[in-house]
Amino acid sequence: MIIALVYLAVLASVPLARGRLGALADLPLRRPWLALVAIAIQIVVISLLPGGDKAFHTTFHILSYVLLGAFAWSNRRIAGLPVIAVGGLSNFVAIAANGGVMPADADAIASLAHTTAKGEFANSQILEHPKLLFLGDVFATPASWPLHNVFSIGDMILVAGVAVLVHVACGTRLVPRRFLRPAVA
Numbered sequence: 474m475i476i477a478l479v480y481l482a483v484l485a486s487v488p489l490a491r492g493r494l495g496a497l498a499d500l501p502l503r504r505p506w507l508a509l510v511a512i513a514i515q516i517v518v519i520s521l522l523p524g525g526d527k528a529f530h531t532t533f534h535i536l537s538y539v540l541l542g543a544f545a546w547s548n549r550r551i552a553g554l555p556v557i558a559v560g561g562l563s564n565f566v567a568i569a570a571n572g573g574v575m576p577a578d579a580d581a582i583a584s585l586a587h588t589t590a591k592g593e594f595a596n597s598q599i600l601e602h603p604k605l606l607f608l609g610d611v612f613a614t615p616a617s618w619p620l621h622n623v624f625s626i627g628d629m630i631l632v633a634g635v636a637v638l639v640h641v642a643c644g645t646r647l648v649p650r651r652f653l654r655p656a657v658a
Contacts, residue, residue, distance in 0.1 A: 531573025
């Protein structure tokens, strides 16, 4: 949830940098339904129906990343999307290597105030023998922050890519003019 607030902060920075938020509506996105279906799958698997069959959850969790990868590939010429794809790929590799869940650092998870009920799917878990833990949720926001949570290097790359995409698309003063050309679809 903290990452969602960071995304909102990126959007809020556009008017401050004299950009035009409405320009985001003009992005020539290809196959947007891929991203919408992937996000819907993640909401269902992680938030709405966390209990149930583990194979179902892990399969659909991985499927959501495959759909997001297909969306990113379809839109790779849009500024920022290749960076977003690298962040997503980083998360996908860690999740796929660990049977459909993001490995998490025990200290980072221990700092959270809530735990997942037994039998519920958690997209981020402490694993007995994690693979590629360095790509997992190894960072935690300070416990005193609202919406305290854990995050990965892939999440940080995603945020950077979204910032590039938004600021280039919105034509803010943070982007040198030579990089502000119309997006190619």
